[in-house]
Amino acid sequence: MNWFGKFLTSSIGRKFVMGLTGIALVLFLIVHCGINALIFVNDGGVLFNEAAHFMGTNIIIRTMEIGLFVGILLHIVQAYMLAVANSKARPGKYQVNSANANSRWYSRSMTLLGTLILLFLIIHLKHFWVVSRFTGLEETSYGAGNLYIEMQEVFAIGWVVIVYLIGVISLAWHLLHGFQSAFQTFGWNTLKYRGLIKCAGKVYAILIPLLFALMPVAMYFEWIK
Amino acid sequence: MNFKLRIWRQADSKSNGKLVEYSISDVNPDMSFLEMMDVLNDRLVKEGQEPVAFDHDCREGICGMCSMYINGRAHGPMKLSTTCQLYMRNFEDGETITIEPFRSAAFPVIKDLSVDRTAFDRIIAAGGYVGVSTGQAQDANAIPIEKHHADMAMDAAACIGCGACVAACKNSSAMLFVSAKVSHLALLPQGQAERKTRVLNMVEQMDEEGFGSCTNTYACEAECPKGISVTNIARLNREYIKASFSGD
Incomplete structure (x- = not known):
């Protein structure tokens, strides 16, 4: 096997792929959240629809979208493969294990949290991505898809809002561990930067999911129209 | 001090092990955990039973030989301590203490609490x-x-x-x-x-x-x-x- 194959199949290389795709998704979420937050302008979705139209039609963005799906798939497949391998590394389980005494529950539950996010993602893609790319949206006055109205319709349903809240809460816990974990895997978690990475990770893991959570809630209660 | 011990007993790497209960009384609080195990083993030998196999060497916290997963923690509940530097005063009188080997596919059990590292x-x-x-x-x-x-x-x-x-x-x-x-x-x-x-x-x-x-x-x-x-x-x-x- 050549050096690159050796690296990618080593335990550290596989974690490196997890970290790299994870940080790519972290960057994607900033863009996703930023654009969606335009609904809070409360202009009936005019600005938001324009931004969504740009994202859906710009050739560079559409090309990046392919990269995003590849990244998500790599992150998911690698995660489950690692989880299986890690489970095999301890075939006999402890009869008594005080794991809470030495680590945080969410750092030990990344597979579970990731699975919840995956289930949410399937529902989420069906609600918005499939509709805007394939089955078609209602049109705005200038002929673009009206994603805003689609959001209002989807978030008028109570159980959908609850599913979205479970999704973003899982995301928050996942990020609380994942953000700083990626930097540890890259080897950047040195004494000098440890504080900064931890702090940035906490701010990110709370702020982004909070903004995402506000979107369905604000639409359900019609705080924005 | 008196304790109820639940100790992992396993004949060899191929056998299935299980937790076996033992009672131990009049334990000096200043005994180390390994000394308490020595006392138990003395008694087991006198009673004609198989003593509990466990790893140990320097008993000064520097050789890395002692192991044991005590009440769900590696080397027991004390921070920055090996099992040999853990003392019985760190436990409550009458407490049930569960003792298991370090578990990992890469550390197969040799016997009881002793693993191949x-x-x-x-x-x-x-x-x-x-x-x-x-x-x-x-x-x-x-x-x-x-x-x-x-x-x-x-x-x-x-x-x-x-x-x-x-x-x-x-x-x-x-x-x-x-x-x-x-x-x-x-x-x-x-x-x-x-x-x-x-x-x-x-x-x-x-x-x-x-x-x-x-x-x-x-x-x-x-x-x-x-x-x-x-x-x-x-x-x-x-x-x-x-x-x-x-x-x-």
Whole structure:
């Protein structure tokens, strides 16, 4: 096997792929959240629809979208493969294990949290991505898809809002561990930067999911129209 | 003091083990955990029963031989302590104490609480040493090294290779151990000659031994009797990535 194959199949290389795709998704979420937050302008979705139209039609963005799906798939497949391998590394389980005494529950539950996010993602893609790319949206006055109205319709349903809240809460816990974990895997978690990475990770893991959570809630209660 | 002990008994690596209950009374609070086990074993021998097999050697907290997973913690409930430095006064009178071996596919049980940790020896043999000829021992002051680096290398070198990190990790990862050994030599001038091959070979051996991968829960750091920091794992990752991508 050549050096690159050796690296990618080593335990550290596989974690490196997890970290790299994870940080790519972290960057994607900033863009996703930023654009969606335009609904809070409360202009009936005019600005938001324009931004969504740009994202859906710009050739560079559409090309990046392919990269995003590849990244998500790599992150998911690698995660489950690692989880299986890690489970095999301890075939006999402890009869008594005080794991809470030495680590945080969410750092030990990344597979579970990731699975919840995956289930949410399937529902989420069906609600918005499939509709805007394939089955078609209602049109705005200038002929673009009206994603805003689609959001209002989807978030008028109570159980959908609850599913979205479970999704973003899982995301928050996942990020609380994942953000700083990626930097540890890259080897950047040195004494000098440890504080900064931890702090940035906490701010990110709370702020982004909070903004995402506000979107369905604000639409359900019609705080924005 | 009196205790109810639930001890993992397993005849050999192929048998199935189970927890067996024993009562022990009149335990001196100032006995070490291993001394309490000695008292129990004396009694078991006198009663014609098989004594409990467990690893131990220096009983001073520096050899890394003692192990045991006590009440769900590697080396028991005390921070920065090996099992031999754990005292019965650290437990409540009348407490039930569950004692299991360090569990990992890479650490097969030999008997009862004794596990085979030679996987660590094979990782060391893969590169955890200075292999180039260094000649006679020279005046220590002839090799310039910055104090900060000397201190970090010393902290990493404090690893006694007991395997508590593997035992505590939910994935049975050996990253803290390997990172301590790699860091120790990567930080010192003597380790520079083989810096890249060392980390590549040691990680390859670690993976071959069947340890899991690191998911950064940091349980290892919390349970390490020598307080080895997970910043060493960051260094190991850095060293491995750099060595893998290096053009030399």
